[in-house]
Amino acid sequence: MTRKFHLAFIFDFAADEWQGPFGNGGSPWNGKFHTEVAVALERACFDFVVVEDKLMVPESYGGSRQAALSQAMIVPKHDPVPLAVSMGLATSRLGIVTTLSTLAYPPFMTARLASTMDNMLGGRYGWNIVTSAEDLAAQNFGMKKLPPRQERYERAEEYVQVVRALFESWDKDAVVLDRDNGIYADHTKVRPINFEGKYFSVRGPLNTVPSPQHRPAFVQAGASPQGRDFAARNADSIIAIANGVQSMKDFRDDIRLRAEKADRDPDEIKVLFCVTPTLGDTERDAQDKQQRMVSSTRFVKDILAQMSALTEIDFAQFDVDKPLPHRLETNGEKGTLDKFQQWGSGKTLRELVIDGAGGLVSSVPLVGTPDQVAERMGEVMEQVGGDGFMLTTPLLRMNRRYIAEVTDGLVPALQRRGLTRAAYTAGHTLRENLLEF
Numbered sequence: 148m149t150r151k152f153h154l155a156f157i158f159d160f161a162a163d164e165w166q167g168p169f170g171n172g173g174s175p176w177n178g179k180f181h182t183e184v185a186v187a188l189e190r191a192c193f194d195f196v197v198v199e200d201k202l203m204v205p206e207s208y209g210g211s212r213q214a215a216l217s218q219a220m221i222v223p224k225h226d227p228v229p230l231a232v233s234m235g236l237a238t239s240r241l242g243i244v245t246t247l248s249t250l251a252y253p254p255f256m257t258a259r260l261a262s263t264m265d266n267m268l269g270g271r272y273g274w275n276i277v278t279s280a281e282d283l284a285a286q287n288f289g290m291k292k293l294p295p296r297q298e299r300y301e302r303a304e305e306y307v308q309v310v311r312a313l314f315e316s317w318d319k320d321a322v323v324l325d326r327d328n329g330i331y332a333d334h335t336k337v338r339p340i341n342f343e344g345k346y347f348s349v350r351g352p353l354n355t356v357p358s359p360q361h362r363p364a365f366v367q368a369g370a371s372p373q374g375r376d377f378a379a380r381n382a383d384s385i386i387a388i389a390n391g392v393q394s395m396k397d398f399r400d401d402i403r404l405r406a407e408k409a410d411r412d413p414d415e416i417k418v419l420f421c422v423t424p425t426l427g428d429t430e431r432d433a434q435d436k437q438q439r440m441v442s443s444t445r446f447v448k449d450i451l452a453q454m455s456a457l458t459e460i461d462f463a464q465f466d467v468d469k470p471l472p473h474r475l476e477t478n479g480e481k482g483t484l485d486k487f488q489q490w491g492s493g494k495t496l497r498e499l500v501i502d503g504a505g506g507l508v509s510s511v512p513l514v515g516t517p518d519q520v521a522e523r524m525g526e527v528m529e530q531v532g533g534d535g536f537m538l539t540t541p542l543l544r545m546n547r548r549y550i551a552e553v554t555d556g557l558v559p560a561l562q563r564r565g566l567t568r569a570a571y572t573a574g575h576t577l578r579e580n581l582l583e584f
Contacts, residue, residue: 149565151584152528153535154558155242155419156188157197157386158545160230162219166445169546176225178233184550185234188241191558192568194535194580195242196234197275197366197386198227202251203283205456209463214452218445220542221456228260235268242577244273244366249299249306251279251288255349257306258313261363262355270359270576275366276381278303280479281459293478300373305344307365307381312340314362316352332356364577370398370482379405383581384417386537388486389510395420395531417534417581423541424513424520426552433514440541441501449542450500458484467497517552521560528566 160181164170171180181198188196204222205215215222227245235243245264247257257274265272278299279285282292293299321336340351367378368386378385379402389395398420403413425440427433440446451462458477465471474490487499494502511527513520524536540549561567573583 154193155195155537157539159199160225164544164546169548178230182233182237187554189238191554195244197244200227200246207459208452208455220452240571242271244275246275248277248279249303254306254309258310262358265358265363273364273366302346305346309342309347309349313353316340317357322356360576380409387418387420392530419535419537420510421537423509430515437514447500468495517556517560525566
């Protein structure tokens with residue numbers, strides 16, 4: 148029996164592949180290009196798109212913001228929520244997920260914003276829960292530095308409790324629209340939450356009406372033990388990064404075990420592994436395309452600048468043609484760092500960059516024609532056991548050609564094999580689509 152799997156896509160409201168021949172020259176900041184991408188993803192029957200976000204201008208690489216700004220690396224990056232509105236109004240079935248940090252948004256505002264978005268999108272909204280992982284971001288919100296990772300997850304756990312309680316502060320049938328008696332909402336079905344915790348004190352109730360999902364879909368990425376526990380307790384879908392098929396299987400099995408311990412049905416959690424396919428008319432064409440990308444000096448610098456931004460480690464200090472001198476540690480994105488550095492492998496920094504040729508997020512190499520890559524994706528998912536893939540582009544930079552290769556080349560090859568949906572049939576909400584198979 149063919150195992151059908153889910154597809155999602157992640158990008159950010161940032162510059163496109165502005166130096167390449169198929170870019171928009173920096174992408175106009177009106178959101179039209181990204182909205183067109185969302186329309187194409189819906190045509191290909193993706194479950195959802197995630198708009199990633201950061202809240203700072205990086206200064207780690209070379210101890211300066213020069214690399215980030217000159218290379219458009221993580222900056223500029225615009226707010227994902229207005230873009231989500233644009234994408235949502237241009238589509239009717241695609242899930243739209245935005246990144247909202249527990250560092251930056253008070254929980255009441257997150258719940259209110261999410262409820263509003265889910266209403267506007269007819270039940271297709273999702274919240275990508277992040278804690279933020281950069282001291283520079285913390286300094287934009289009145290802190291000197293980030294709390295330790297364990298404390299960040301404790302705070303995020305309480306944050307989610309508050310948000311859940313706010314969604315439940317209105318019963319699903321609280322809005323009665325009784326015109327005869329002049330009653331819009333039944334006041335007995337709306338109540339304060341009176342939450343008093345270690346980090347948050349929130350009275351409630353929420354001042355928005357219940358949305359179609361009542362609670363939007365929760366998406367989360369976390370590779371550390373704390374992150375996995377958090378995701379297993381809360382997420383409807385998990386963004387995962389792994390090193391090869393066995394690592395993917397181990398990660399999914401671990402999440403499912405943690406979900407059972409948290410009294411959740413593991414089948415309710417869809418683990419989507421990040422991949423960055425390189426597609427060509429022939430296998431040789433795809434291989435040559437991949438080689439051209441990874442052999443360029445600019446690509447090496449781009450990857451290292453991105454790694455510096457994500458981990459707040461200055462990778463400019465290391466010789467690219469030697470192994471890293473010691474195992475690196477970070478209070479930032481530990482899972483991304485550990486996947487990148489492959490400590491103990493003996494590889495040079497340049498070789499580590501080449502291994503991360505998909506922009507640090509390719510769990511398995513996928514290089515070939517659309518049919519070859521589709522066949523490999525099916526084989527991988529069969530070995531892993533489910534649940535799907537989160538597609539992205541090198542360094543999150545998009546161009547129209549790549550999107551067309553995915554939506555008009557790869558996805559039809561997947562659909563011909565019965566590996567992905569060819570139509571939305573489960574329902575109109577994001578959570579219904581995630582639970583379809």
